[in-house]
Amino acid sequence: MVIIVTLKDIAKEANVSVMTVSNVIHKRKAKVSEKTEKKILEIIKKYNYTPNMSARSLVNNSSKLIAFILYQNRKDERNLFENPFNTEVLAGVDEVLKENDYYLLVQSVSTLEEIYLIIKTWRAAGVIILGILPNEVSHLKGNIDTPVVLIDTIIPNEAGSIYTVGIDDRDGFRIATEHLIANGHRDIGFVSYSRILGGVDEQRYLGYVDVLEAHGIEIIDDRIFRYNKDEMNMDEFCNEIAKKKNLITGLVFTADFLAIEVMNSLRSKGITIPDEISVVGFDNLSISKFVTPKLTTVHQDITTKGKEAANILLEVFKENESDRSGIKLPVQLVERESVKNIEFEK
Amino acid sequence: MVIIVTLKDIAKEANVSVMTVSNVIHKRKAKVSEKTEKKILEIIKKYNYTPNMSARSLVNNSSKLIAFILYQNRKDERNLFENPFNTEVLAGVDEVLKENDYYLLVQSVSTLEEIYLIIKTWRAAGVIILGILPNEVSHLKGNIDTPVVLIDTIIPNEAGSIYTVGIDDRDGFRIATEHLIANGHRDIGFVSYSRILGGVDEQRYLGYVDVLEAHGIEIIDDRIFRYNKDEMNMDEFCNEIAKKKNLITGLVFTADFLAIEVMNSLRSKGITIPDEISVVGFDNLSISKFVTPKLTTVHQDITTKGKEAANILLEVFKENESDRSGIKLPVQLVERESVKNIEFEK
DNA sequence: CTGAAAGCGCTTACAG
């Protein structure tokens, strides 16, 4: 049976005070003789003593809990845990926290208030947030002194207890777009989810623009596609793309997930990929190599994002600051089968 | 700023005792006059008072925390949160818990001891476990009195505080196998992960056998493939299948994830699907409709598994028992493109 | 209807 033993029980059996036991648990070697320490350690082991975190959190006014928040203020019938990107980040967080005796409290929320509530309720030691918009960060900053790390949110300057981890989105998208150029494409379209001011997609769009401008190619509105679920469904959206077929030889996507859905729909409309339209994705989800054609994409190490977020928090707990914050994780092109070289066709 | 206010602060401002405040929070209407209640409620609202869960857990000797455990005792470099099946269950748990003021503590573990540790450390109110083997359940049963619900673990009888949710695996696999029969197949192979005694795959195998026997088809060892990662890699495994190509017209898989990987590998070996081999999966992952050919599979509602697990726990907290336990969620065939009708070819 | 008291399991000064 899982028997629950308290400090008091250990103290009684060892014939010492509760706080001597506390001292050996906290390894304050100077405060207790080797002999007593050994005796106490044995009893602790014998009963497999585990400290009660509630009691600890209460006196410390802080728990060993890290809140992992999936945030989305727009309503969406899909639970955010169904998105593999989010849960791959979670995988990374889980891995480093459990090796450092911190625990993971997870929740998907749709308001900032819910985040504050969790922090207050559990006196969370730190918070990791996915999906918060740049313009909401100042509200956060004004309300929290718990360390927070934001994943994939771009903020002008990191002040106070706000830290970030991300990738170089703009450069990543230059890589994607250059790959199409290198394969002879000039009529290149851009596909993303609906526009969010200051979000990562904006940076990626800039990367797209950078490359076209560098090659003297005009940016044409008709080649920009933004998928807004509230306005139309996937099929209608792909009809829009199909209509512009003749203006496009290649498409860069801000997310593999979106690219996969669109490819699937375009194919059902009789458009062949990559013969008629080449496709470059972004993320390199684990499923991207199983779709047809196998998706050429820009790889980012999603799990590492989670690991870094956790490491930043750990560093802040220890040193009260972190120089890992603001890091941009590397990205890398992964060539597969969704891009056709059309250099010699013209 | 997120200001942290305690019962004592509220009591002082309201000129009442701490426990009168406590009484209004717990809605013990009989114990406090309407007038005082109203006054206190206003102050609570004004300061946005949030109870400190650590303090509550300490006095109650139980927290509002549900531990969601991903368990796997074999070593594997993949983190369990990278498996979409697991996180879709998590999505369901998240949804019901957050509407009932319970919180979700998640961790992937590789020993039962780690599970006990989490329960003791946090005085978890309940536990949800994925991936525990039938023969480990008795150990669990002997050691825990916290309510536990097991997902996809088959146990002989539900006793004590152990509850289960699952599907009818045997019948689900009959459906998969019958579909191949209905399309003219008789040389049907079975593909699963490595054998686990008493696991869901064993039930699925029995469903496979049921159907073949009902149709007078002999069960042939050469048509049974078990993928054991420790023994060989995916490529080698698919070579084994390719070798037996002539013994097989169709394959039933115990998991879409496995089916997708195998299809991919077989194709790279020049085997066309479904022309040479038809494939039926199991699970209906959200990615299964995007692979080529689109996977025909047996759908199960994974998110509902998580919801039901959470609901069982909630019911046990309230009524001290649950009649939802042991439920088998429905399954359903989803026809797509990975099965060829060969009835008229022979 | 209202409140004083004890206690949950721990930690942190402080005294010896």
Added chain:
DNA sequence: CTGAAAGCGCTTACAG
């Protein structure tokens, strides 16, 4: 080196 005391924020009998 060891321990008695106070307190973290809450709840639960119990007394009035």
